[in-house]
Amino acid sequence: MKKTLLVAGAMFSAAALLTACGSGTVGQTGSGGDSAKPAAGKKLALIPGVQAEPFYISMQCGAEAEAKKAGYELTTQAPQKFDAAMQTQLVNALGSNPPSALLIAPTDAQAMLAPIQQVKTRGAKIIEVDTALKDTSVAEASISSDNTEGGKLAAQTLAKLVGDKPGSVLVLDTIAGTSTTNARAKGFTDELANHPNLKSAGVQFTQNEPDQAASKVTAALASTPDLVGIFATNLNTGEGAATGLRNAGKVGAVNLIGFDASPSEVEGLKKGEYQGLIAQDPAAIGQQGVQQAIAALEGKPVTRTLTAQLHSITKDTLDANSQYFYKQKC
Incomplete structure (x- = not known):
């Protein structure tokens, strides 16, 4: 800028x-x-x-x-x-x-x-x-989610959704040096190693810009034919990833796990653009x-x-976790 x-x-x-x-x-x-x-x-x-x-x-x-x-x-x-x-x-x-x-x-x-x-x-x-x-x-004090555990939970959620199907998984992080999202990416990558049918397609940074996330997804779909999953470490990367999948006609074909539960992400989960969300x-x-x-x-x-606390939400558990949906106003 x-x-x-x-x-x-x-x-x-x-x-x-x-x-x-x-x-x-x-x-x-x-x-x-x-x-x-x-x-x-x-x-x-x-x-x-x-x-x-x-x-x-x-x-x-x-x-x-x-x-x-x-x-x-x-x-x-x-x-x-x-x-x-x-x-x-x-x-x-x-x-x-x-x-x-x-x-x-x-x-x-x-x-x-x-x-x-x-x-x-x-x-x-x-x-x-x-x-x-x-x-x-x-x-004096630091209050946050356990972001490493959040990444781990995201990988576990993806593994359940994919089942035994083999394939590659892309991680979209925001900016190098951002403690929360970097920890989520690490937790996810570490946990992915426990699921031998899934292999890492690497971690890419989006500078927290949805258009960059969409471009990264477009490129990954072209270079990684066996892509079965994407983990987006925050709202902007998730929205950009959903756009990339939508533009490529791959919504639902590639499992998208987002972090957070904003109104747009919750709506995306209802529509099938996301397959899972990790809510803080x-x-x-x-x-x-x-x-x-x-x-x-x-x-x-x-x-x-x-x-x-953190909570894994899928389409089947939306109603039971509605108290964790984020607000647009107080």
């Missing part, structure tokens, strides 16, 4: 302060209609990975509800893309008056270290939600993130690492 667009997008994200879950757009902050300023030490900030994704909307909803219940104010801003430079702009915009605690989903496990460390130096407690820094000394519980991640932030601020015990 062009640098001018990147900077402008980040500045726009930093300035957008609209009613939160009325629009359901991540990156917009909720005031609940109350113009009173919060008490000193009760200002929380959430910077998720990207705007407008149902996963982060669900996380924001859970965080806002928990903050309100505890008498804290939570404001949310998010980059327009899952991009370390854009997220850095938002972190730096906190300036010399940082929140009491910052809940953040680092978009890069290394590149986000310096800007987050600066906020911590100014006195803010740091809570990682969904993704994490490689440096474990920065955050982002609302619980947001809720627990706020709980740990408040505990850190109030001098109460903090749990350094918390793990949210």
Whole structure:
């Protein structure tokens, strides 16, 4: 992307302060209609990975509800893309008056270290939600799904769907350095080795862009005639993979396992575009993130690492797992 667009997008994200879950757009902050300023030490900030994704909307909803219940104010801003430079702009915009605690989903496990460390130096407690820094000394707590186990669960789900049929399996990851999706890809690849009828067709990165995921699928279908499965490590890669299969007339012929349970993915599962989804519980991640932030601020015990549950959903189990579908608004 062009640098001018990147900077402008980040500045726009930093300035957008609209009613939160009325629009359901991540990156917009909720005031609940109350113009009173919060008490000193009760200002929380959430910077998720990207705007407008149902996963982060669900996380924001859970965080806002928990903050309100505890008498804290939570404001949310998010980059327009899952991009370390854009997220850095938002972190730096906190300036010399940082929140009491910052809940953040680092978009890069290394590149986000310096800007987050600066906020911590100014006195803010740091809570990682969904993704994490490689440096474990920065955050008070880290709340996420066990993404390695999520990848393993995806491989097990695919293996059950494929049965004894032999073939190759492609993994579509997002960006090198993204802790969550990289762990999912590794967990999947490791588990795939336990199913001798399935062989890896490799891991390819999509830069979190659906059009790139679609192109990777198109290329894989041409180069790998025995392709029987695709694992997409997040929403964008899944939607792009579904598009690639649809364009090639291979929907249903190649099993697509997606990660997350956004409205579009759930609808895709109903239509047969996906054969399985691995759902997280982002609302619980947001809720627990706020709980740990408040505990850190109030001098109460903090749990350094918390793990949210994961759920394998197929077309046959949709109704039984509807509580795990992600939201587009609160």
